[in-house]
Amino acid sequence: MKESPLLALLILAAFFTNGQNRSLQLQQLFDTLYAKHQFNGCVLVADAGKSVFQGAFGYADLDKKTLLDLDTRFEIASVAKQFTAMAIMQLKEQGKLQYSDSIGKYFPSLPYHEVTIRDLLHHTSGIRDFLGWTVNQIDTGEVHTSEDLIERLPGNIPATSFSPGTAFSYSNTNYVLLAAIVAKVSGMSFSDYMKENIFKKIGMTNTLVYSKYIGKGPLSNYAAGYAWDAGDNKFVAPECMMAHRYIFYLGGVDGAYGICSTVKDLLKWDQALYTEQLVSSATLEEAFTPQRLKDSSYAGFSESMPYGFGWILSADTSENTFVWHSGGFSGYTSLITRYTKRHLTVIVLQNIENNVSPNALMVPVSQILDQEQHYDLPEVPPLKRGMIVTAAQLQPFAGIYQVKNNPSVKMEISVRGNRLYAKYMEQITANIYPSSADTFFYTVIDATIKFKKENGAVYNQLTLFQNGHEMEMSRIQ
Numbered sequence: 167m168k169e170s171p172l173l174a175l176l177i178l179a180a181f182f183t184n185g186q187n188r189s190l191q192l193q194q195l196f197d198t199l200y201a202k203h204q205f206n207g208c209v210l211v212a213d214a215g216k217s218v219f220q221g222a223f224g225y226a227d228l229d230k231k232t233l234l235d236l237d238t239r240f241e242i243a244s245v246a247k248q249f250t251a252m253a254i255m256q257l258k259e260q261g262k263l264q265y266s267d268s269i270g271k272y273f274p275s276l277p278y279h280e281v282t283i284r285d286l287l288h289h290t291s292g293i294r295d296f297l298g299w300t301v302n303q304i305d306t307g308e309v310h311t312s313e314d315l316i317e318r319l320p321g322n323i324p325a326t327s328f329s330p331g332t333a334f335s336y337s338n339t340n341y342v343l344l345a346a347i348v349a350k351v352s353g354m355s356f357s358d359y360m361k362e363n364i365f366k367k368i369g370m371t372n373t374l375v376y377s378k379y380i381g382k383g384p385l386s387n388y389a390a391g392y393a394w395d396a397g398d399n400k401f402v403a404p405e406c407m408m409a410h411r412y413i414f415y416l417g418g419v420d421g422a423y424g425i426c427s428t429v430k431d432l433l434k435w436d437q438a439l440y441t442e443q444l445v446s447s448a449t450l451e452e453a454f455t456p457q458r459l460k461d462s463s464y465a466g467f468s469e470s471m472p473y474g475f476g477w478i479l480s481a482d483t484s485e486n487t488f489v490w491h492s493g494g495f496s497g498y499t500s501l502i503t504r505y506t507k508r509h510l511t512v513i514v515l516q517n518i519e520n521n522v523s524p525n526a527l528m529v530p531v532s533q534i535l536d537q538e539q540h541y542d543l544p545e546v547p548p549l550k551r552g553m554i555v556t557a558a559q560l561q562p563f564a565g566i567y568q569v570k571n572n573p574s575v576k577m578e579i580s581v582r583g584n585r586l587y588a589k590y591m592e593q594i595t596a597n598i599y600p601s602s603a604d605t606f607f608y609t610v611i612d613a614t615i616k617f618k619k620e621n622g623a624v625y626n627q628l629t630l631f632q633n634g635h636e637m638e639m640s641r642i643q
Contacts (some may be wrong), residue, residue: 175335183418191534191541192219195435199522202223204546207389207499208234209518210429211531215437217504220429226389226517228401236243237425239372240389240515242500243493246425247341248434248476249585251287251453252364252444253348253356255475259449262351272347277320278330281345285330286340287475288457288465290328293319295337300592306411307381312342312356334465338422339524341476354419368438373427389517391497394551394598396609399586401518404496408587409596409610413496423495429513436504436511454479454506460565471571492524499524520609522546550607552599560586563606563617567628567639577628577639588615590630 192211199205206224210217223236257263263283270279271293278293294314303322304310319339327335345356352359357375365373376385392401393410402412427435438444456472456479457465466472472479479490488508492502500525503512512531514524522544530541560581569575578589586606589595598606604617604625613632617625626641 170196184319185228188534188537189325191218193221193533195530195534195543196221196223197542198543199527199546202546202554202617204401205527205543206234206518206520206521207240207514208238208429209515210234210236210433210511211535212433212436212511212513215511217433217548223239224518226387228390228392234517235387235390236430237372237428238387239376239428240500240517241391241423242337242425242427242486242493242515243423243495243498245432245493245500245502246421246423246455248463248491248502249360249425250344250348250421251476252343253343253352253359254283254287255445255449255453256363257348257351259445263347264605269343269347272350273316275320276316277324278326283324284342284457286344288610289336290331290457290459290465291337291340291436292330292335293337293339293343294323294327294332296322296333296339296342297416298592300593300594301593302606305521306415309377309418310415311345311380312420312426315339315342315416315419316346330333332460334459334467334474336467341422342419343421346462348421359424364444368434368443370427370431373425373431375420375424377418377420377424379414387628388426389498389515391495393497394517394520394549394609395597396550396565396607401520407597409594410496412594419430423493427515429515432502432513432515433511436502436513439504440509443577453477490623494519497513499526500530503528520549535572540557548599550599550609552601554608555586555600556569557581560584560600562623566642566643568640569637569639575639576642579628591638 182590194204196209197463200223208222210220212218220236220239222236226238227236247571258265263371265284267283268279269276269281275484278291279294281291285570299322302319302562312612325518342360348359349356360375364495393404393405393407395402395407400455405414439450453475459465464472470480479489488503488505490503497517497519499519501514507597507604514527526544529544533541563579563586565579567577567579576591580587587595588598596608596610598608598615601605606615616629618627619625620627628639
């Protein structure tokens with residue numbers, strides 16, 4: 167049937183109208199979030215590789231009032247995992263390794279010889295995450311590299327937590343080991359390999375493996391990260407806060423994170439994945455294929471969210487398949503979502519971690535892309551503000567508390583300067599902030615601690631309120 171010129175013009179007009187509507191709605195969404203101080207970052211939405219909407223909102227440096235632009239580099243956090251996986255895929259395609267290789271082939275001293283490269287890619291290794299390491303497991307006074315971390319694995323993680331291939335457990339350790347394998351097999355540093363074999367090949371000129379703690383100098387057009395300090399009631403560099411201190415002493419690690427990029431470069435990455443510029447389509451297909459565990463269930467966060475090679479695989483309907491990954495590294499949040507059948511791409515990079523979460527943001531963005539009549543503005547909890555107190559006022563709370571019927575469950579409360587800190591069991595020490603004379607709140611989790619006095623002036627009990635539960639503890643020293 168021959169299409170009339172008038173019908174063709176009407177179809178073309180509808181296409182442009184819909185595109186304009188999406189752009190206007192996206193502009194309205196991000197303008198609103200920025201005006202409410204709930205978004206500080208860059209966003210790019212593309213249709214078939216062409217920008218539908220792009221914008222930079224807020225500051226790269228809050229103190230200097232340096233504005234963000236579309237070429238500003240951000241820490242992309244766990245979005246880096248898909249790049250590490252690509253390096254492994256390239257080396258496999260070249261016959262230099264196999265997914266079935268035991269990691270004992272590359273690290274004979276590690277006690278995980280049943281773990282394969284495929285287990286690392288899919289987080290089915292059972293090797294626990296290093297991000298929870300405490301001062302007893304690693305020196306928190308200096309910056310550590312991936313090599314330092316791998317050297318400490320046998321002592322800190324002497325065995326896998328389950329038989330490899332039988333369960334899924336997301337662990338950054340897996341991708342640190344993959345990056346180290348890339349370096350061993352290629353004979354290049356991980357940084358050089360990524361630059362020569364991935365970034366340069368597809369024109370990602372503003373992307374690199376980078377650590378501000380061990381780099382040769384400051385990076386140009388770099389977004390500083392910020393976290394909310396409810397003690398001084400302002401945004402600060404995360405490493406100034408105890409709960410975020412890990413970004414300093416684990417700041418030289420790569421593979422699981424440690425890549426800086428821009429929204430424009432990440433679109434180049436997205437578009438390259440529709441081609442064979444980096445690997446063949448057959449090799450790439452496996453990255454987006456769900457992996458079965460030994461009980462035949464999918465390896466992933468759920469049956470509907472299996473994990474590929476550095477990608478989370480999802481599908482609303484057969485026509486709305488999408489793959490994505492988010493990232494969070496104190497001060498930064500990131501997201502890349504690819505609707506592969508529709509060739510739609512959403513890229514979000516933020517440098518204030520207390521703003522709207524990437525997953526919450528995708529609700530209205532998806533509604534706009536689906537051309538729904540209305541979209542839901544995400545709800546962002548207001549920033550919690552603490553009271554200004556002195557060290558003398560905090561000192562009476564300091565001590566060690568434990569659960570009466572379970573002495574192994576303890577919490578240490580300590581004072582440093584005019585700040586109070588809580589360390590629960592072997593978890594990372596975190597700031598807690600006063601909301602009243604005897605009640606303190608966390609900012610890293612949604613939890614509250616209330617102290618009580620019994621028969622005197624000394625605080626000798628505390629109650630931890632979290633997720634609708636209460637845990638009472640008594641002072642033991």
